Amino acid sequence: MARGRRRRRLRLVPAVLVTAAVVVPLTAAARPAVPAPAPAHLAPLTAATLDEAYAANRANAALASRMATAHGDHHRAAADRDMAAPSRRLLAFDGRGEGRATEVFGDLAHADRIAVLVPGSDTTLDTYGRFRAGASALQQRLTQETGGGSRTAVVAWLGYTTPGTVSTTVLTPTRAEEAAPRLGEFLRELSSVTGPAAHVSLLCHSYGSVVCGRAAARLGVDDIVLLGSPGTGADTAAGLHTRARIWAARGADDWVANVPHVSADLFGTTVGFGTDPVSPAxxxxxxxxxxxxxxxxxxxxxxxxxxxxxIVLGETTEVTRD
Incomplete structure (x- = not known):
């Protein structure tokens, strides 16, 4: 009985949020801006300029940490300081606002199998550690699967301002529409490092799958993977208009299963993201x-x-199904 009541309460949450998105916009106290330098000026990315980019972005993160410390925001200062560690490989870093960063795991210059992770809501520089942990775990698994012999790399792309989980923006495609061109630009830059022959898999989590859905038609990737997705805005995989293989998965205990998979135009605002990506439809x-x-x-x-x-390694016949 207790479990049944909990499930009914969970089903009510999306309906309440949809109402809030249209009728009663949620408000929250704005966090005071943390001072940070403008992003480092970098030469065009190529395999030859990677180390230069890594060093420049680490230096920028170190300066951002000092500025945050002077401002009294010790949490952000610590996050920036972690980014500046000598072992970090940052393709991009911007400490302003909620922050953005792109980090590499593995030898990107020589990789022929690459995974790019796109995060969902509530991913910022302050919460970046959990996103980074997932990218690191995947690279370790790839190394384990190949015995260290395959040239693989994982890229954690926090290249957009993600919506808050409890916010009106998480229910609409606005942030995804802003992010999609950025993702396309990044993947074009990535191909200048790896070359066109590299196999690229785009792994999109939660609201990140909305971003990938908006960008799919313009991306030259091989696989698009939708994880815990509320929907992509498309009715079908074919509606994404991409040559990439489309994959989807949802954990048995993922609360996103309780999100209504609908899309509606309410008072000029699109709310919801349409068909459930794990549904046969x-x-x-x-x-x-x-x-x-x-x-x-x-x-x-x-x-x-x-x-x-x-999926990243191209072992598609070995992928297990539900």
Whole structure:
């Protein structure tokens, strides 16, 4: 009985948020701006300029940390300081506002199998650690699967301002529409480093799948993977208008299953993202994600992480299905 009541309460949450998005916009106290330098000026990205870019972005993160410390924001200062560690490989860093960063795991210059992770809501420089942990876990799994012999790299792309989980913006495509051109630009830059022959898989989590859906038609990637997706804005996988293989998965304990998979134009605002990507009607290649929740797709030892590694490595016949 208690479990049944909990499920009914969860089903009510999306309806309440939809109403809030249209009738009663949520408000929150704005966080005071944390001072930070403008992003480092970089030469065009190529395999030869990677180390230069890494060094310049680490220096920028170190300066941002000092500025945040002087401002009295010690949490952001610590996050920036972590970014500036000598081991970090930052393709991009911007400490202003909620912050943006793009980080590499593995040897990008020599990689022929690359995964690009696109995060969902509430991912900022202050919460970046959890996003980074997923990217790192995937690279470790790829190395384990190949015995260290395959040239792989994982890129954590926090290249847009994500919406808050409890906000009006998380229910609309506005942030995704702003992010989609940025993602396309980044992937074009990436190809100048890796070359056109590299196999690129785009792994899109939660609201990040809305971003990928908006960008899909202009992206020259091989796989698009939708994880814990509220929808993409398209009715079907074919409606994404991409040559990429479309994959989808949802953990058994992921609360996004309770989100109504609808899209409606309410008072001039589009609310919701349409067809459930794991439904047969959408037409994606649905794979097993195990019993995990919304934040568990990259957990070490999980069924979802194992399948993600197989997709990235092109071992598509080995991907397990529900």
């Amino acid at each position: 959408f037409g994606a290649r649905v794979f097993a994600a195990g019993g995990g929740g919304h934040s568990d797709y990259f957990s070490p030892g999980s069924a979802s992480l194992a399948n993600l590694a197989r």
